[in-house]
Amino acid sequence: MKDLVFIINPAAGNGRGAGTWRKVKKILDRDGVQYRSFQTEYQGHAEILARQIASLGNHRLQSITGIGGDGTIHEIINGLSEYEHIHVGYIPAGSGNDIARGFKTSKKPAKALKNILKQHNKGKCRVFDGGRLSLDHFGNHRLFLNSAGIGLDAAVTAAASQLPFKNMLNKANLGYLSYAAALLHTLQSFQPCNMEAVIDGNSFQFEKVWLIAVANQPYYGGGMKIAPQAVPTDGLLHITVVKEIPKWKLLLLFVTVFTGKHTLLKEVEILTCKEIFLRSEVPLPVQADGEIAGETPVIVSVLASRMNLLT
Numbered sequence: 133m134k135d136l137v138f139i140i141n142p143a144a145g146n147g148r149g150a151g152t153w154r155k156v157k158k159i160l161d162r163d164g165v166q167y168r169s170f171q172t173e174y175q176g177h178a179e180i181l182a183r184q185i186a187s188l189g190n191h192r193l194q195s196i197t198g199i200g201g202d203g204t205i206h207e208i209i210n211g212l213s214e215y216e217h218i219h220v221g222y223i224p225a226g227s228g229n230d231i232a233r234g235f236k237t238s239k240k241p242a243k244a245l246k247n248i249l250k251q252h253n254k255g256k257c258r259v260f261d262g263g264r265l266s267l268d269h270f271g272n273h274r275l276f277l278n279s280a281g282i283g284l285d286a287a288v289t290a291a292a293s294q295l296p297f298k299n300m301l302n303k304a305n306l307g308y309l310s311y312a313a314a315l316l317h318t319l320q321s322f323q324p325c326n327m328e329a330v331i332d333g334n335s336f337q338f339e340k341v342w343l344i345a346v347a348n349q350p351y352y353g354g355g356m357k358i359a360p361q362a363v364p365t366d367g368l369l370h371i372t373v374v375k376e377i378p379k380w381k382l383l384l385l386f387v388t389v390f391t392g393k394h395t396l397l398k399e400v401e402i403l404t405c406k407e408i409f410l411r412s413e414v415p416l417p418v419q420a421d422g423e424i425a426g427e428t429p430v431i432v433s434v435l436a437s438r439m440n441l442l443t
């Protein structure tokens with residue numbers, strides 16, 4: 133039998149990670165399944181653990197399963213960026229859980245575990261696309277499963293992570309309110325700017341851009357359907373450009389985006405690509421899978437059929 137490894141973020145979903153692991157561990161112990169488990173202790177720890185486990189692991193290491201939110205899985209896939217043969221399992225226990233939405237992972241721990249064990253025991257996995265965000269000339273990059281976002285959404289992500297009452301709202305299952313508060317706060321200072329893009333070799337100019345999302349699957353920000361047509365198996369990234377839009381209409385966009393109807397607004401342009409280069413007049417923040425990654429200029433490219441997931 134190949135090694136089964138779990139990395140658990142107990143703090144994900146404001147403590148849901150710890151509770152989900154208790155449920156999963158109970159099933160594993162009851163059924164006499166052999167496994168190893170590691171708990172994260174700080175931000176970035178899942179990435180370090182995944183890399184260390186993979187580098188020390190021998191041919192017996194077949195999969196690493198993350199228990200946590202999108203941030204935890206994002207760290208694990210980045211820790212395994214040089215170990216593509218290792219399959220990644222996911223048991224959702226976060227606040228947003230957009231990976232679960234987009235990749236149709238069961239949110240029930242027992243069901244998600246059953247699916248993982250079924251594939252793990254057969255040595256199989258499901259193959260999906262991912263994305264790569266290149267940040268500079270030095271090879272610094274981040275892999276992502278959901279999307280990369282440039283501009284307002286990344287600025288809101290940064291602001292939301294610093295809100296003093298974020299944990300309280302998350303605990304009360306009102307995480308979307310911290311996003312709304314961060315949005316209102318960020319809107320006061322955020323300035324749209326002109327951007328230059330090269331999309332699969334073709335040049336584009338976008339005026340007064342608020343945000344550009346480059347998505348592998350439809351959801352981000354905890355259920356916002358930013359790219360309704362995105363499919364993580366089509367070999368493409370789906371670009372959503374929001375530009376030249378008045379602030380009041382931007383608020384309307386943030387309401388309609390939950391149903392995907394924002395694409396009907398004339399200020400929203402949808403494109404697809406395999407690779408996009410983006411440069412802005414002033415450096416804009418960039419996020420990947422909801423984690424702040426850096427600033428423009430960036431190149432975002434699809435990693436077609438390169439993500440081996442147990443889901």
Ligand SMILES: Nc1ncnc2c1ncn2[C@@H]1O[C@H](COP(=O)(O)OP(=O)(O)OP(=O)(O)O)[C@@H](O)[C@H]1O
Pocket residue numbers: 141142143144145146172173174175176177200201202203204205225226227228229230422
């Ligand atoms: N032991 C720990 N204590 C506190 N924070 C931790 C710990 N381990 C990891 N972290 C950090 O917790 C943060 C939240 O994790 P994660 O993104 O998985 O959950 P979430 O934010 O609740 O869910 P989602 O991303 O789906 O909204 C991450 O930034 C992660 O690095």
